[in-house]
Amino acid sequence: MSSNKNYSAIPVNEDQPADSTSSVPKSRAKKHLITGVIVCIASAILISSGVALLSRGDKVAPKRNVVMMISDGFGPASETFARQYHQWREDLAPKSVMLPLDEIHVGHSRTQSSSSLVTDSAAGATAFACGLKSYNGAIGVTPTGEPCGTVLESAKHHRGMLTGLVVTSRITHATPASFNAHVTFRDYENDIAEQQIGHTPLGRSVDLMFGGGSCEFLSNATEGSCRGDQRDLFDEAKADFGWTVKRTRQEFDAIRPEDPSLPLMAIFTPQEMTAKALSILSKASKDSDTGFFLMIEGSRIDMAAHSNDPATHVHEILEYQQTAELVKAFVRNNPDTVMISTSDHETGGLTVGRQVGEDYPEYKWNPEVISQVRNSSEVLAGMWNKATESKTATEEYLKTVIIGDGLGVVDPTSDEIKRVMEWDPTKKTVEVLITYLSDIVSRRALIGVILRGSHENTEIGDFIVDYLGLDLKDITNRLTSNSGISSFAKPLDEDYASKISHHQRHHD
Numbered sequence: 137m138s139s140n141k142n143y144s145a146i147p148v149n150e151d152q153p154a155d156s157t158s159s160v161p162k163s164r165a166k167k168h169l170i171t172g173v174i175v176c177i178a179s180a181i182l183i184s185s186g187v188a189l190l191s192r193g194d195k196v197a198p199k200r201n202v203v204m205m206i207s208d209g210f211g212p213a214s215e216t217f218a219r220q221y222h223q224w225r226e227d228l229a230p231k232s233v234m235l236p237l238d239e240i241h242v243g244h245s246r247t248q249s250s251s252s253l254v255t256d257s258a259a260g261a262t263a264f265a266c267g268l269k270s271y272n273g274a275i276g277v278t279p280t281g282e283p284c285g286t287v288l289e290s291a292k293h294h295r296g297m298l299t300g301l302v303v304t305s306r307i308t309h310a311t312p313a314s315f316n317a318h319v320t321f322r323d324y325e326n327d328i329a330e331q332q333i334g335h336t337p338l339g340r341s342v343d344l345m346f347g348g349g350s351c352e353f354l355s356n357a358t359e360g361s362c363r364g365d366q367r368d369l370f371d372e373a374k375a376d377f378g379w380t381v382k383r384t385r386q387e388f389d390a391i392r393p394e395d396p397s398l399p400l401m402a403i404f405t406p407q408e409m410t411a412k413a414l415s416i417l418s419k420a421s422k423d424s425d426t427g428f429f430l431m432i433e434g435s436r437i438d439m440a441a442h443s444n445d446p447a448t449h450v451h452e453i454l455e456y457q458q459t460a461e462l463v464k465a466f467v468r469n470n471p472d473t474v475m476i477s478t479s480d481h482e483t484g485g486l487t488v489g490r491q492v493g494e495d496y497p498e499y500k501w502n503p504e505v506i507s508q509v510r511n512s513s514e515v516l517a518g519m520w521n522k523a524t525e526s527k528t529a530t531e532e533y534l535k536t537v538i539i540g541d542g543l544g545v546v547d548p549t550s551d552e553i554k555r556v557m558e559w560d561p562t563k564k565t566v567e568v569l570i571t572y573l574s575d576i577v578s579r580r581a582l583i584g585v586i587l588r589g590s591h592e593n594t595e596i597g598d599f600i601v602d603y604l605g606l607d608l609k610d611i612t613n614r615l616t617s618n619s620g621i622s623s624f625a626k627p628l629d630e631d632y633a634s635k636i637s638h639h640q641r642h643h644d
C-alpha cells in the first residue's frame with residue numbers, strides 16, 4: 137500500500153494487510169507482462185485517471201450515503217477534449233468553461249494492476265471494491281484468485297445499508313461485477329450473473345441493479361440467451377431471493393420511487409437510470425438509520441475510446457458530466473452523502489491536437505468535424521457489414537450514406553474509401569472496420585492516439601471503508617470459509633493470462 141497522501145480527502149488505510157498489494161508469483165509474472173503488452177496494443181489503455189471528491193456534512197453522522205461514479209476509460213486528455221468541445225459548441229470564453237466535474241476535481245489516481253502497468257476494468261474496479269491490487273481480468277478476487285470482501289458487501293452485511301449498481305453496459309460486465317461477484321476471470325459472466333442475484337456464501341448483497349445484459353440471465357432454451365445451461369436466473373432471482381424483475385422500458389418507466397419493491401432489478405438497455413435509482417434508494421432509506429451505497433458507471437465512454445471513435449466518446453463524456461451534475465445536486469440537498477467520481481483507467485491514448493503531416497506540427501484541432509457526426513462508428517460499421525453481406529456495399533453507398541450522412545464527412549480521400557471498400561469480413565473483424573471509420577473523423581478533427589501515464593486506485597476503496605466504517609476482512613472470511621470457495625469461485629486458471637478477454641477484444 138502506498139503511503140502517499142497527496143490529497144487529504146482520501147485517507148490511506150494503514151491497516152491494509154501486507155499481502156494485499158503483493159504482485160503475482162514470480163512464475164506467473166512473465167505471462168502477465170505479455171497480457172499487459174497485448175492489452176496495450178489492442179486497446180491502448182492509458183494509466184492515469186481523474187479523481188473528484190465532493191464531501192458535505194458531518195463526518196461523525198451515523199447515516200451516510202456514498203455515490204461512487206466510475207467513468208470507464210476516461211483519462212485527462214478526454215476531459216480536456218470534452219471541455220474544449222463544450223466551449224466551442226456553446227461559444228464560451230475559455231475562463232468561463234467549467235464542466236460539472238471540473239468544479240470538484242481534487243486529484244489523480246494511479247491505476248496499475250498487480251499484473252500490468254496498464255490496468256483493465258476488472259482489476260480497476262476490484263481496486264475500488266476490495267481496496268487491493270489484483271491482476272487484469274480479476275473480478276473481486278485477490279492476485280491468487282481468492283474472493284475478497286467488497287465495500288458494497290460490507291455496506292450491506294455490516295451496516296445494513298441499501299446498495300445499488302447502475303451501469304450503461306451489461307450488469308455482468310467487469311466494473312459492476314467486481315462489487316458483488318467473485319470470479320477469477322471477467323468472461324465468466326454466467327457465474328457472475330448467478331452470484332449477482334444472490335448465489336454466494338453471503339446471499340444477496342445488492343438491492344437495486346439497473347443495466348443491460350439479459351442474455352446472461354436467460355436459459356439457453358430461450359432466444360437471445362448466452363448461458364451454457366438451462367437455468368433461468370430471472371425466475372431464480374424471484375423465487376429464491378425475492379427480486380422484483382423489470383424487463384422492458386415500459387416496466388421501468390412505471391416504477392414509482394415511492395413504492396419500489398426492493399430488491400429490484402431492471403435489466404434492459406437503459407438511459408435515465410441514475411435519477412430513478414437515487415430517488416428510490418433515498419426514499420427507501422429515509423426512515424432507516426443507515427444510508428445507501430450506489431455505484432454508477434458511465435460504461436460507454438470506454439467502449440467508444442476502444443474504437444477510437446471521438447464523436448461518440450465526447451458525447452458519452454458530456455452525458456456522464458450531466459449525470460455528475462445531477463448527483464451533485466442530490467449531494468447539496470442530502471448533506472450526509474459523499475460523491476466520488478473517478479475513472480478506472482484511460483482508454484485509447486487520446487490526444488487533443490494531432491500532427492497529421494510530416495511538416496512542422498500545427499497542433500490544432502477542429503471541433504466542428506465532431507459536431508457533424510450523426511452516428512457512432514459502431515452503428516455505421518454494422519450498416520456497412522450488413523450491406524457487404526447483402527452485396528449492396530457500393531462505393532456510392534459508402535460515400536453518401538456511411539461517410540456523408542453518418543460521419544458528416546463530404547471529402548473522403550481515395551485511400552479512405554479504398555480501405556473500407558477492401559475490408560473483407562472473412563479476413564478482418566468489424567472492430568477493425570470501426571477503427572477505419574473513426575479514423576476518417578479523427579484525422580479531420582486532428583485527434584491523435586498515444587500513450588501516457590499518474591494516487592493509487594486502491595485508496596478509493598480504503599476511503600469508502602473508512603467513511604462508512606466497513607470491515608472487508610470479515611467479508612473475505614465469510615466468503616472463503618462459509619461454503620468453501622471451490623464450489624463458489626472458479627479456481628484460478630493457470631492459463632488465464634494467455635487469454636485476452638473476449639470483451640477486451642470487442643471494445644469494452
Ligand SMILES: *[C@@H]1O[C@H](CO)[C@@H](O)[C@H](O)[C@H]1NC(C)=O
Binds near residue numbers: 356364365367
Ligand atoms: C443447454 O444447457 C444444457 C444443460 O442445461 C446443455 O446440456 C446444452 O448443451 C446446452 N446447449 C447449448 C446450446 O449451450
Ligand SMILES: *[C@@H]1O[C@H](CO)[C@@H](O)[C@H](O)[C@H]1NC(C)=O
Binds near residue numbers: 511515
Ligand atoms: C443515425 O443518426 C440519425 C440522426 O441522429 C438518426 O436519425 C438515425 O436513426 C441514426 N441511424 C442509426 C442506424 O442509428
